[in-house]
Amino acid sequence: MAAHVLRLRIALLLGALRGDTGHVVRRVIGLVVLVVATAAACWAMLTMRDAAIDEVRTVTVLGGSAVTLGFALAPLIGALEDPLDPRRFALFGLPRGRLAAVLVVAGLISVPILALLAVAVCAAIVWADHGVPVVVGVVSVLLGVLTCSLFARVCAAVASLYLRERRSRELSGVFVLVVLVVVVPVGVFLASLEWRGAVPPQLLEAVDALGLTPLGAAWTLPGEAADGSHAWLAAVVAVATLFALGLLWIWAVHRLLTTTERPGTGRERAGLGWFGVAPGTPGGAIAARSLVYWFGDRRYVVNALVIPVAAAITVVPLLIAGVPPEIVALVPVPFAALFLGWLPHDDVAYDSTAIWMHISGGVRGVSDRIGRLVPVLLVGVPLLAVAVPVATSIHGRWAILPALTGVCAALFLSGLGLSSISSVVAPYAVSRPGESPFQQPQRTSAGGAVAQGVVMLGALVLSAPVVWCGWLALRGDAEAAATALWGGLAIGLGVLVVGVVIGSIAFERRGSRLMEFAEST
Structure with a gap:
């Protein structure tokens, strides 16, 4: 049954490219934009092989934290329906714990996660060139990607339970503003690093603090290992975050399977702008x-x-x-x-x-x-x-x-x-x-x-x-x-x-x- 769910997930991804011409064109354009953005991000990461450790750590922690925050906010604010809502799989008869695990694995098969994985692998390659053990880089990639995926799963479940009436395309516009607020300053700072090669002390302090939060712990792990500082503390925070998200996801699956959905409410409110x-x-x-x-x-x-x-x-x-x-x-x-x-x-x-x-x-x-x-x-x-x-x-x-x-x-x-x-x-x-x-x-x-x-x-x-x-x-x-x-x-x-x-x-x-x-x- 788990393999069947995974095949359904792949079929859903491929099915997104079917339909009327306008739908297919929009999907293809979005996919091309994402591929270009991912390629640019990978290239930007690989150009930092000769950069200082502080610069690489600043970029990875700030960028990784911004991406993690985006994965958490998108389900809460966007108006799209979750194709992996546990209610959709209630008829399969899977035990709730097993269903939760299957849906987590299926959630990893998505275009945004694959794009994130590509950039994270490039970051691990850069850290390997700076002397960080390959195992540490791989662990950081796995922890970071799993954290983003679980954040998306948990927040999608919360939105389905409590925010169905409050999401619309207007809020999607608000999400774009939030992304700009987070991403553009980071991009500006990356540009300044390219020309000046020095990280402001105030920003290093902010990176240190951000690296000990659930958003940045997984991404700061290689940097902490490189300078021999608080790698163990960052690892504890990252693992604890993953464990807490796992417990929240199991609770959310149980809650969704035992709660009756209110049909039509979201559509009624969506027309009110x-x-x-x-x-x-x-x-x-x-x-x-x-x-x-x-x-x-x-x-x-x-x-x-x-x-x-x-x-x-x-x-x-x-x-x-x-x-x-x-x-x-x-x-x-x-x-x-x-x-x-x-x-x-x-x-x-x-x-x-x-x-x-x-x-x-x-x-x-x-x-x-x-x-x-x-x-x-x-x-x-x-x-x-x-x-x-x-x-x-x-x-x-x-x-x-x-x-x-x-x-x-x-x-x-x-x-x-x-x-x-x-x-x-x-x-x-x-x-x-x-x-x-x-x-x-x-x-x-x-x-x-x-x-x-x-x-x-x-x-x-x-x-x-x-x-x-x-x-x-x-x-x-x-x-x-x-x-x-x-x-x-x-x-x-x-x-x-x-x-x-x-x-x-x-x-x-x-x-x-x-x-x-x-x-x-």
């Missing part, structure tokens, strides 16, 4: 509606597209003035963070008369304020997470990374906090829904300009201490970099919380005035 993903609360509904507007209303799209243009424009006068390029490379990212935080400063006005739904429904102010910030956070956090390491790599000194992160966090979060107040206290007329985003209504007062200026200037003033620490870090003060990081996070989060609280109170007290404003503009 973001409303099917968001929690069934007032704040969740407002967040879903805001996401629909932000990704579908051209007024929001135009405002978002202005950000990279405005950030890039700041570079030109600085270069003309003779500012060194490595300094100029750091400027656009804080400007982008400032504009991102400034974007929702007039969000209520963009609702037009639709604001009556919030007011007549008795929505609490905190639900309205937080729900409106979700789209900006969903776009801004991944964008800054990619832009900060890219700018740091162009700058050339990784010690500035904490300071740049703190400055961006202070500007972004402070802007969001002040915008939460401004959009309720000082809304001003904007183009109505369906109108051209470049068509602005006539205003009888300068309130709009004042509101825009107060939010932007307020974010700059509140972030001034962090910007000063960042400047000191740029001049070589290592302690100022850490101060800028933690100070930026503290100031940004503090202003955000205070802004949401004040904006919530103002929303509940100014409901009638907001309705009058919506009707008169």
